[in-house]
Amino acid sequence: GDSVTQMEGPVTLSEEAFLTINCTYTATGYPSLFWYVQYPGEGLQLLLKATKADDKGSNKGFEATYRKETTSFHLEKGSVQVSDSAVYFCALSELGTGGFKTIFGAGTRLFVKA
Amino acid sequence: GAGVSQSPSNKVTEKGKDVELRCDPISGHTALYWYRQRLGQGLEFLIYFQGNSAPDKSGLPSDRFSAERTGESVSTLTIQRTQQEDSAVYLCASSNLAGEPGVAYEQYFGPGTRLTVT
16 A cells, blocks of 8 residues: 655754655655645644656745655755744555545654754 | 634543544534544544545444434534543644545644543
């Protein structure tokens, strides 16, 4: 079945460091890919998405490119801030017999130190 | 009412009791999802409703768990004879699948119900 694997956390960085959170997936078809973020004490919210191969999603300085050849959707940010401290979830959504079902990765906790 | 709402926000119950959790999706959203998030862990898919189709119940962990949805409106997740391992945050999300054919759209999450079984 479909699955999402993302790097284990926690990831601890200093402010202004470069961030990469790896995400790879397995799917039978052509899924849409998402990164969701959960800030401390808040609910999950969409960070960015890509719906087809080579699409780049971007938001708040974060980027991720849908790489079909490597089945990856790695999240990157050039210069992290303390306010980026959160848990990041990679997810895929693929059309099945009953509609779109979304599979989430286990989440990667990011701590950014001032 | 712009977002997904869930009630109660917190629920403490004794082992063996039944609990009912409620989700009000965003109006017009045809898809509704329930997830479980144990402390420090990722999201565990439970059940998915899409319009009038039969729900995808493949994630329900046992027959103590069930869910219903009234049309494209409110959903309730029921846990019977609760156990301590049921303690978690239960998240509901809704999605509007209209638009470009074959493309999944983002899910909008509610704030969750924190369930504690003592």
